[in-house]
Amino acid sequence: MEKQKVTAFAPATVANVSCGFDILGFAIEDLGDKVSxxxxxxxxxxxxxxxxDKGKLPYETEKNTCSxxxxxxxxxxxxxxxxxxELYKGLPLxxxxxxxxxxxxxxxxxxxxxxxxxxxxxxxxxxxxxSERIAxxxxxxxxxxxxxxxxxxxxxxxxxxxxxxxxxxxxxYCTLVHPHLELNTSDSRSVLRRNVSLxxxxxxxxxxxxxxxxLFQEDMALISRSLNDVIAEPSRSILIPGYDEVKEGIIPAGxxxxxxxxxxxxxxxxxxxxxxxxxxxxISQQVFDKIQLPIxxxxxxxxxRGAYIIEEEI
Amino acid sequence: MEKQKVTAFAPATVANVSCGFDILGFAIEDLGDKVSxxxxxxxxxxxxxxxxDKGKLPYETEKNTCSxxxxxxxxxxxxxxxxxxELYKGLPLxxxxxxxxxxxxxxxxxxxxxxxxxxxxxxxxxxxxxSERIAxxxxxxxxxxxxxxxxxxxxxxxxxxxxxxxxxxxxxYCTLVHPHLELNTSDSRSVLRRNVSLxxxxxxxxxxxxxxxxLFQEDMALISRSLNDVIAEPSRSILIPGYDEVKEGIIPAGxxxxxxxxxxxxxxxxxxxxxxxxxxxxISQQVFDKIQLPIxxxxxxxxxRGAYIIEEEI
Numbered sequence: 001m002e003k004q005k006v007t008a009f010a011p012a013t014v015a016n017v018s019c020g021f022d023i024l025g026f027a028i029e030d031l032g033d034k035v036s037x038x039x040x041x042x043x044x045x046x047x048x049x050x051x052x053d054k055g056k057l058p059y060e061t062e063k064n065t066c067s068x069x070x071x072x073x074x075x076x077x078x079x080x081x082x083x084x085x086e087l088y089k090g091l092p093l094x095x096x097x098x099x100x101x102x103x104x105x106x107x108x109x110x111x112x113x114x115x116x117x118x119x120x121x122x123x124x125x126x127x128x129x130x131s132e133r134i135a136x137x138x139x140x141x142x143x144x145x146x147x148x149x150x151x152x153x154x155x156x157x158x159x160x161x162x163x164x165x166x167x168x169x170x171x172x173y174c175t176l177v178h179p180h181l182e183l184n185t186s187d188s189r190s191v192l193r194r195n196v197s198l199x200x201x202x203x204x205x206x207x208x209x210x211x212x213x214x215l216f217q218e219d220m221a222l223i224s225r226s227l228n229d230v231i232a233e234p235s236r237s238i239l240i241p242g243y244d245e246v247k248e249g250i251i252p253a254g255x256x257x258x259x260x261x262x263x264x265x266x267x268x269x270x271x272x273x274x275x276x277x278x279x280x281x282x283i284s285q286q287v288f289d290k291i292q293l294p295i296x297x298x299x300x301x302x303x304x305r306g307a308y309i310i311e312e313e314i
Numbered sequence: 315m316e317k318q319k320v321t322a323f324a325p326a327t328v329a330n331v332s333c334g335f336d337i338l339g340f341a342i343e344d345l346g347d348k349v350s351x352x353x354x355x356x357x358x359x360x361x362x363x364x365x366x367d368k369g370k371l372p373y374e375t376e377k378n379t380c381s382x383x384x385x386x387x388x389x390x391x392x393x394x395x396x397x398x399x400e401l402y403k404g405l406p407l408x409x410x411x412x413x414x415x416x417x418x419x420x421x422x423x424x425x426x427x428x429x430x431x432x433x434x435x436x437x438x439x440x441x442x443x444x445s446e447r448i449a450x451x452x453x454x455x456x457x458x459x460x461x462x463x464x465x466x467x468x469x470x471x472x473x474x475x476x477x478x479x480x481x482x483x484x485x486x487y488c489t490l491v492h493p494h495l496e497l498n499t500s501d502s503r504s505v506l507r508r509n510v511s512l513x514x515x516x517x518x519x520x521x522x523x524x525x526x527x528x529l530f531q532e533d534m535a536l537i538s539r540s541l542n543d544v545i546a547e548p549s550r551s552i553l554i555p556g557y558d559e560v561k562e563g564i565i566p567a568g569x570x571x572x573x574x575x576x577x578x579x580x581x582x583x584x585x586x587x588x589x590x591x592x593x594x595x596x597i598s599q600q601v602f603d604k605i606q607l608p609i610x611x612x613x614x615x616x617x618x619r620g621a622y623i624i625e626e627e628i
Contacts, residue, residue: 019519020519020523021516021519022516022519023516023519023520023523024523154520154523154524154527155520156520156521156523156524156536156539156540157517157520157524157539162524162539164524164527164536166527167530192512193512194511194512195509195510195511195512196509196510196511196512196515197508197509197510198506198507198508198509198510198545200515201510201514201515201518201519201545202335202336202337203471204515204519205333205334205335205336205337205515205518205519205522206337206468206469206470206471207470208519208522208523209334209337209338209468209470209522209523209525209526210468210470210471210476210478211523212523212526212527212530213468213478213480213526213530216481216526216527216530216531217530222470222478225470225471225476226470231512231515
């Protein structure tokens with residue numbers, strides 16, 4: 001029997017992982033978006049339902065990241081039938097947790113399954129990147145790739161796209177601290193210097209090399225020493241009140257390090273155990289209580305399977 | 315019985331490994347320096363014999379890299395006895411193959427064994443770095459570390475020193491092409507830009523991350539894609555006639571990539587098999603024959619054990 005409707009889940013992600021600015025992302029367990037895609041007798045790709053976005057997301061096919069991604073896919077495939085998309089947001093918008101990417105990836109996964117899996121999972125990437133061009137003004141892959149594939153993913157190069165899944169050490173946990181601030185992605189980008197010193201470039205290279213080695217060797221101490229971004233964090237963290245205080249508080253508590261998730265305002269904190277990940281969430285809460293800035297907190301393992309199908313209706 | 319004389323070997327090394335500019339080095343099998351250190355009744359550290367240097371190396375304790383390294387070690391140890399050093403150069407000077415580092419490392423290994431191994435191998439690093447301050451004007455670790463430890467070694471940070479041995483894929487071979495040119499290390503450094511674009515810094519980070527992942531995953535294709543230095547090579551390769559022609563010729567022959575060894579003029583070429591390493595040595599010979607520049611060629615596996623003791627006399 002032909003499938004009529006497929007629902008998929010795609011996880012939240014952390015991009016710009018510290019010294020992996022613009023090239024490294026990872027996926028979060030549980031937290032994410034759900035998308036259902038149904039066959040329709042009316043040709044074309046349509047968004048028919050959006051929940052959990054407080055009315056902020058567009059329904060227009062050419063503006064919603066789900067439909068942009070699905071449209072890119074069906075155009076590539078030459079599929080001309082009708083598809084209806086329902087989006088259930090589990091992720092806050094504009095948080096720096098890969099909200100637009102999770103929606104697009106879930107839509108792609110669901111559509112691919114609905115149409116009989118014409119694509120390998122990895123081959124869905126370019127359609128997701130196309131949708132990021134709409135959401136961010138640039139075709140980034142550092143949220144799309146980990147949301148689709150799971151784990152830590154290196155985006156070594158964009159043209160041609162070279163996406164490399166890395167090893168995920170056992171026990172690694174993430175705490176996400178989402179302050180209720182609005183940070184515009186293009187503002188976050190405009191505070192970056194356009195040139196960096198050779199010394200800073202070399203330091204950043206040493207740290208990302210150390211981080212990758214630490215992931216493969218499951219060396220938590222090396223991961224911790226390497227989680228140091230000398231390029232983006234110094235200027236971007238100024239935009240996030242409480243950032244420095246949290247950073248100072250979590251290391252003595254046993255966290256490996258922290259950084260700005262995507263272009264913020266969410267902070268991510270990596271810990272070697274679940275227990276420490278909860279402890280640093282309490283420390284973060286205290287810091288933000290003091291400055292009276294409301295936050296959401298998430299404690300999660302690293303998602304190693306990426307996006308997946310939840311339900312298929314025939 | 316107490317040892318009277320110990321002889322050690324330390325291998326040649328490639329530093330500034332392409333996108334690993336200033337942070338990554340590896341060691342070469344066979345090619346290297348030998349140093350004998352003997353107990354003497356006259357206190358102090360002395361160089362008593364140098365062979366294979368065509369008379370170019372200094373005998374003064376404070377100028378020869380062997381004696382500078384050994385002096386730093388015995389000062390740290392509080393050893394006040396007499397030590398006599400004999401240096402047998404197997405490496406050409408000023409070639410970019412870590413000649414000064416190999417001498418210092420061999421001297422440190424021999425002295426450590428002679429004095430009953432008061433230090434772990436890794437703890438000899440700071441004394442070697444001290445000797446590089448004399449040879450290069452800066453305390454680099456990217457030749458010293460692989461010469462001592464073998465394999466690919468990441469120098470993530472200098473202060474405090476953080477040296478990380480990486481995995482060496484089976485089958486990896488190196489071809490060294492040493493044109494008979496004199497390149498001054500400080501000239502090579504002066505052609506470097508002091509600032510780089512954020513884009514180039516990010517590209518370099520992506521490539522070193524890809525290279526480290528490729529080494530751990532034994533993924534030769536990924537190593538090849540990642541061997542691309544956008545920071546130092548573009549300006550430094552201009553100083554080496556034939557460089558671009560060799561680079562163009564070796565990739566179609568199956569080499570993974572190439573770069574400038576240290577600050578040149580030696581080129582290193584990495585290949586996935588010994589057969590290809592020999593083939594690219596022939597291609598390199600043809601290029602330099604055409605421009606009538608004499609070269610030395612070495613084809614070698616990656617040395618994974620670093621420096622070692624050859625002989626102990628009691």
